[in-house]
Each structure stands twice: as structure tokens, then as C-alpha cells.
Amino acid sequence: MPNIKIDNQDYDLDTLSELARKRLEMVMAVDRRLNELQRDLAIMQTARVSYMHALKEVLPGAQLAGPAVSGETLKFGP
Numbered sequence: 411m412p413n414i415k416i417d418n419q420d421y422d423l424d425t426l427s428e429l430a431r432k433r434l435e436m437v438m439a440v441d442r443r444l445n446e447l448q449r450d451l452a453i454m455q456t457a458r459v460s461y462m463h464a465l466k467e468v469l470p471g472a473q474l475a476g477p478a479v480s481g482e483t484l485k486f487g488p
Contacts, residue, residue, distance in 0.1 A: 412423045414434070426434070462482050466472040 413420045414423055415421075423431070423434075
């Protein structure tokens, strides 16, 4: 009798309807995907910081006052 708690109410998974189980599976799949996307975002933010630092190393007159931060901006054009 596995249970799941939703909005502070316990439900016995064995007694849920097929429709409820399918919807629960979808919620769980979305949660897994959100976790993957959050991990990917962290990886991309870390890579951006590294690339910004590497860019500054080769720019004439660029200051490397400290570690690059993700908030540093790039602006193209006039």
C-alpha cells in the first residue's frame, strides 16, 4: 500500500483510478523534466561565466578584476 501526499492529504496509490494514476505519472514526468532543465540551466550558466572570462583574457584593455559573473552583459551594434 504505497502512499502519496498531495496538499497534505494522503492517498493510497493502489486505490487510485486509472485516470488518477495516469495524471500522477504525467506530474512526475514533468517534475523530472523540470529537474533536468534546472540542471541544464546551471551547466549553461557555468559555461557562460567561463566563456566570458576566456573572452576577457584576449580583449585589449579588458579588466580581469575578479571572477566573471553571469550578470555581465554583451551588447552588439551601435
